[in-house]
Amino acid sequence: MEAPSQPAGPSPALFFQTVNAHQRTEVLRTAIELEIFTAIAEGMKTPASLAKRCGASERGVRMLADSLTVAGFLNKQNSEYSLTPDSELFLDKRSPAYLGGTMNFMLSPPLIEGFKNLTGAVKKGGTVVSDEGTTQAEHPEWVTFARSMAPMMKGPADWIANWVSQQSPHARKVLDVAASHGIFGVEIAKKVHHAEITALDWANVLTVAQENAEAAGIKDRFHTLPGSAFAVDLGQGFDLVLLPNFLHHFDVPTCETFLKKVHACLNTDGQVITLEFVPNEDRVSPPAMADFGLIMLATTPAGDAYTFSQYDRMFRNAGFNKSEMHDVPASNQRAIITQK
Amino acid sequence: MEAPSQPAGPSPALFFQTVNAHQRTEVLRTAIELEIFTAIAEGMKTPASLAKRCGASERGVRMLADSLTVAGFLNKQNSEYSLTPDSELFLDKRSPAYLGGTMNFMLSPPLIEGFKNLTGAVKKGGTVVSDEGTTQAEHPEWVTFARSMAPMMKGPADWIANWVSQQSPHARKVLDVAASHGIFGVEIAKKVHHAEITALDWANVLTVAQENAEAAGIKDRFHTLPGSAFAVDLGQGFDLVLLPNFLHHFDVPTCETFLKKVHACLNTDGQVITLEFVPNEDRVSPPAMADFGLIMLATTPAGDAYTFSQYDRMFRNAGFNKSEMHDVPASNQRAIITQK
Numbered sequence: 012m013e014a015p016s017q018p019a020g021p022s023p024a025l026f027f028q029t030v031n032a033h034q035r036t037e038v039l040r041t042a043i044e045l046e047i048f049t050a051i052a053e054g055m056k057t058p059a060s061l062a063k064r065c066g067a068s069e070r071g072v073r074m075l076a077d078s079l080t081v082a083g084f085l086n087k088q089n090s091e092y093s094l095t096p097d098s099e100l101f102l103d104k105r106s107p108a109y110l111g112g113t114m115n116f117m118l119s120p121p122l123i124e125g126f127k128n129l130t131g132a133v134k135k136g137g138t139v140v141s142d143e144g145t146t147q148a149e150h151p152e153w154v155t156f157a158r159s160m161a162p163m164m165k166g167p168a169d170w171i172a173n174w175v176s177q178q179s180p181h182a183r184k185v186l187d188v189a190a191s192h193g194i195f196g197v198e199i200a201k202k203v204h205h206a207e208i209t210a211l212d213w214a215n216v217l218t219v220a221q222e223n224a225e226a227a228g229i230k231d232r233f234h235t236l237p238g239s240a241f242a243v244d245l246g247q248g249f250d251l252v253l254l255p256n257f258l259h260h261f262d263v264p265t266c267e268t269f270l271k272k273v274h275a276c277l278n279t280d281g282q283v284i285t286l287e288f289v290p291n292e293d294r295v296s297p298p299a300m301a302d303f304g305l306i307m308l309a310t311t312p313a314g315d316a317y318t319f320s321q322y323d324r325m326f327r328n329a330g331f332n333k334s335e336m337h338d339v340p341a342s343n344q345r346a347i348i349t350q351k
Numbered sequence: 352m353e354a355p356s357q358p359a360g361p362s363p364a365l366f367f368q369t370v371n372a373h374q375r376t377e378v379l380r381t382a383i384e385l386e387i388f389t390a391i392a393e394g395m396k397t398p399a400s401l402a403k404r405c406g407a408s409e410r411g412v413r414m415l416a417d418s419l420t421v422a423g424f425l426n427k428q429n430s431e432y433s434l435t436p437d438s439e440l441f442l443d444k445r446s447p448a449y450l451g452g453t454m455n456f457m458l459s460p461p462l463i464e465g466f467k468n469l470t471g472a473v474k475k476g477g478t479v480v481s482d483e484g485t486t487q488a489e490h491p492e493w494v495t496f497a498r499s500m501a502p503m504m505k506g507p508a509d510w511i512a513n514w515v516s517q518q519s520p521h522a523r524k525v526l527d528v529a530a531s532h533g534i535f536g537v538e539i540a541k542k543v544h545h546a547e548i549t550a551l552d553w554a555n556v557l558t559v560a561q562e563n564a565e566a567a568g569i570k571d572r573f574h575t576l577p578g579s580a581f582a583v584d585l586g587q588g589f590d591l592v593l594l595p596n597f598l599h600h601f602d603v604p605t606c607e608t609f610l611k612k613v614h615a616c617l618n619t620d621g622q623v624i625t626l627e628f629v630p631n632e633d634r635v636s637p638p639a640m641a642d643f644g645l646i647m648l649a650t651t652p653a654g655d656a657y658t659f660s661q662y663d664r665m666f667r668n669a670g671f672n673k674s675e676m677h678d679v680p681a682s683n684q685r686a687i688i689t690q691k
Contacts, residue, residue: 038645341362
């Protein structure tokens, strides 16, 4: 969104902008559906040529493209549109960094429904959509997640794989908890050639991870452990446990109980890498990490965006040694490295 | 919305912020429903006291208030929340400038449904919700509008009434087209004591205008003309015709045909005051006016946010003399004054 203009006196601008914010989501969804960004990247610059390429009306495309310009996704000069550098990289369907597919998860029914019932969630203190929300066993939502969110995780997965290859190059047995698309383990396996990955997730989700492992050519070092992370036997002798976007779904006691189980499966010099939305201690910055907590309120019984001091305490209560936090560039997330 | 942070390299921040923009709308809706702003104005500053006052959970209120802080509606210091000056003026239910009620219209089913079908509207070049969208005769939506949007129109109504009392103090017969809540005519009648107002709108809507005229004590100078603006006989001898937020619902030929009818009902030295969302000639600034066109695409067959040069041409084609445009302070709108 553009910064609201700042008139001298009081202004209702932020109020009206926020009431209408849902329209911005629909503008972007429509542009992705009609492949407006891809068409502009291909050289269509006018409403007439875009309309022809996208199977839409010239009038509709002109109004949509103007709104995309207002929102900061396009530039407009002399009635012709062009992509911003970010739109070129992330929204052209032919780009390897294309993010359009992530909308399948981020605007999926459970998330939309959670926010449609936000008042109920604030009253109750947790999701009112169902008893367990998206933490329910084998929830089909997590197949959608695995199929659509890998592009968003590429940056963090690269960062983690680089960290492991540089700081922990002897790691051999790696457990990836709630592996989803599996790309955290896959990227480590590509960089650390003796690493054996065990991907833990629901059976329906693991089929996606296996496809990705096969496509990356590391299938023979990619093993699966189907079931609930809380219920399955994790085994023994791991050098490294990955906890990417897992703990935020649960309350503190549940996290601590699970971390004790993780502690037990690690070798003496083992480590945990947690990838998470970690707001600052004020809980209201940086914006994208601070706002994540509300998604947990709307869609889970008791999840949250925990601060570093909260994570540090959970790990210590589970028997771990010190944790340190790293910013992960070009992402909304942070990595916490914890020593057994 | 806050301005997205600007990292050095390419960033998916705007994309993710926009995909999740619908959540901001729900955050604000929930805060208004639970009267969070009013409660803070009353002195509740902590999640515990707010939860008690608002009938909600402490955990839910804490997460909601953090999100409202991220969005710019609250300040937070040492786990206590306070209102920004804008929130104090516009979002405390006890404030005369309270805007919370406008959400009843701005998030009403026809508007939401229009944007849920935005892809269809872009393809077709107009609303796909129904043949006539919100321009359908006696659409109940306009009663909702009349009942909820008057606070948003207070600033422009004051501006217009001041303009008339200073620039056109001899105006006697005033026609308010699509009068809705009627407050444009009401404010003129309050400032210009010989003015007689004729409010034109659907009969179901005019009951709201009559209530407001009665409350303002100008009922005896407030007359009604029920029906379609296109079909009714406007009569003769008007000194001033008001066209507040009317023309944007229709295409240019329809507007021109109607303006000829307006021309015919005016005295020789008569004037028209048009209040509208008028984007600059580039059609992509200022943001709130430029974005308005898309609402017309989503909810009407052929409406638009027209530029000043387009309005000037419509008026000239209908036989009018010159038009001039004025910014209306503390609003998203502009006024166009046209001489017969």
